[in-house]
Amino acid sequence: MNSLTLLLLGILLFLVxxxxxxxxxxxxxxxxxxxxxxxxxxRDDIDYCPANAKVLLGHHFSSIAGAGPIxxxxxxxxxxxxPVYLWIVIGSIxxxxxxxxxxxxxxxxxxxxxxxxxxxxxxxxxxKMLFNIFAYLTxxxxxxxxxxxxxxxxxFDPAKPELLSGARAGTASILFIFLxxxxxxxxxxxxxxxxxxxxxxxxxxxFSIWIGYQFPILKLTKFEWDVVLIVxxxxxxxxxxxxxxxxxxxxxxxxxxxxxxxxxIGILIVRPAMAIPASVGFTIGEGVKAxxxxxxxxxxxxxGAISGFHxxxxxxxxxxxxxxxxxxxxxxxxxxxxxxxxxxIALITVGYVVGAKGTPAQIFAGGVSDFMSNFGIPVSIGxxxxxxxxxxxxxxxxxxxxxxxxxxFQEMTARADGKKSILNNMYVATAITVGLSALLLSxxxxxxxxxxxxxxxxxAGLSLLAVSAWQVKRTL
Amino acid sequence: xxxxxxxxxxAVTLTALILVGRNNFASGNxxxxxxxxxxxxxxxxxxxxxxxxxxxxxxxxxxxSA
Numbered sequence: 001m002n003s004l005t006l007l008l009l010g011i012l013l014f015l016v017x018x019x020x021x022x023x024x025x026x027x028x029x030x031x032x033x034x035x036x037x038x039x040x041x042x043r044d045d046i047d048y049c050p051a052n053a054k055v056l057l058g059h060h061f062s063s064i065a066g067a068g069p070i071x072x073x074x075x076x077x078x079x080x081x082x083p084v085y086l087w088i089v090i091g092s093i094x095x096x097x098x099x100x101x102x103x104x105x106x107x108x109x110x111x112x113x114x115x116x117x118x119x120x121x122x123x124x125x126x127x128k129m130l131f132n133i134f135a136y137l138t139x140x141x142x143x144x145x146x147x148x149x150x151x152x153x154x155x156f157d158p159a160k161p162e163l164l165s166g167a168r169a170g171t172a173s174i175l176f177i178f179l180x181x182x183x184x185x186x187x188x189x190x191x192x193x194x195x196x197x198x199x200x201x202x203x204x205x206x207f208s209i210w211i212g213y214q215f216p217i218l219k220l221t222k223f224e225w226d227v228v229l230i231v232x233x234x235x236x237x238x239x240x241x242x243x244x245x246x247x248x249x250x251x252x253x254x255x256x257x258x259x260x261x262x263x264x265i266g267i268l269i270v271r272p273a274m275a276i277p278a279s280v281g282f283t284i285g286e287g288v289k290a291x292x293x294x295x296x297x298x299x300x301x302x303x304g305a306i307s308g309f310h311x312x313x314x315x316x317x318x319x320x321x322x323x324x325x326x327x328x329x330x331x332x333x334x335x336x337x338x339x340x341x342x343x344x345i346a347l348i349t350v351g352y353v354v355g356a357k358g359t360p361a362q363i364f365a366g367g368v369s370d371f372m373s374n375f376g377i378p379v380s381i382g383x384x385x386x387x388x389x390x391x392x393x394x395x396x397x398x399x400x401x402x403x404x405x406x407x408x409f410q411e412m413t414a415r416a417d418g419k420k421s422i423l424n425n426m427y428v429a430t431a432i433t434v435g436l437s438a439l440l441l442s443x444x445x446x447x448x449x450x451x452x453x454x455x456x457x458x459x460a461g462l463s464l465l466a467v468s469a470w471q472v473k474r475t476l
Numbered sequence: 477x478x479x480x481x482x483x484x485x486x487a488v489t490l491t492a493l494i495l496v497g498r499n500n501f502a503s504g505n506x507x508x509x510x511x512x513x514x515x516x517x518x519x520x521x522x523x524x525x526x527x528x529x530x531x532x533x534x535x536x537x538x539x540x541s542a
Binding site for chain 2: 025028029094095098099102119122123124126127130131134288289292294295296298299306447448450451453454455457458460461462464465467468469471472
């Protein structure tokens, strides 16, 4: 099978699904464009703040697209490319897309509150407490893991001074932060034109990459990066969402779109055939190490088909910024389908050569840079660009996860009489969330990280339970 | 629209948690095995709570009184 066919068929099916199944769902759920969203009714310009749909799509997409859509399909390719491909396409359209959009829509009909609150209203208070504790601990684990991943990516090893890819990516990523704050200030406080600001912002984004590549001045150790990242996520969690988190995610999304476009053009030119087998059977390995297609395929390919983390983003930062209910389709459903395309590309990068070696990130970077080299981008520069985009995925998920953890902590410690408490304070909630993650990072989050895949998919199941319960209640 | 995906995802995760728990207990990794067991119980509690909310005795009484 030619990979170009797989890619184009996938894109075509996603477009058809967006136009048809998306329209059906919008009608079935009763999307009401006249109804005011929480971004307007609860506006505080810190967490609740109406945003342009395209800006919010950028924030949502780059937040949900952690490392998962790349690592998942590459790891699951041991089952052959066909089951992975089918799960990505069918899962994104009928499972993940519905889950993401449903969570987002349910949240805006509950004042932009979390899935836990939707459970409280429609199932009961005990359900909310259990879900929120589970979701919060999962987020603490995510913050610890992604801090570690980002710090490891950016770290400079004085013993190997010739290796500068980490320092380059780290320097560029810090420049993105200041660029995002300038973008947020000019767009939201000075009323700068969004299109013009986006063009200038994207140009400066790529200029920042060039500066990082030419002048990798931030040669910090992993521990120093841990500290820098902890300071950054604290700021991203507490500053007004329009000032740092949302514009940074929005601008970084162009990095991701550029990588996607580069990979698609490269595949159009190269048209590599899938070299790995289409299917290798239901079971791989023996004994306790045996891997079964069901359920492992559906746990391993998470972000590329369905991921519980998406529901936390949808019912967390995104639902508080949606300007109209109509935008839920583009942000909730559209972002998931774009992520499906990314997952297909990841599958192609591992499938066009037999026995691809290295980590999933290296396989992906090697494949995409190889494709891009066919239209003039040298492999060395292409690899740095893809690694930078990969770290941008991780960092945008990290800052959003911290803010989501803060929301959940505040929701869990909110007093029934509505009065303020010290634990409910934004800074205290962030400090506790970041502190717990730092503790987990120090004491070895890796001990429980292998359970994350199952926990994440359980989150997805529980979010679908909450949305289903709400839908049933609406019809009673 | 959400019920079939929900049932499928519960089938996936509950099976996965059983396998992860069994494999880790068998290989002596009690931390992950225990976390898998806790998550399994959590999922069952939430599923049972939901079923009781919609089909339980309290729900029936409410329907009758309504």
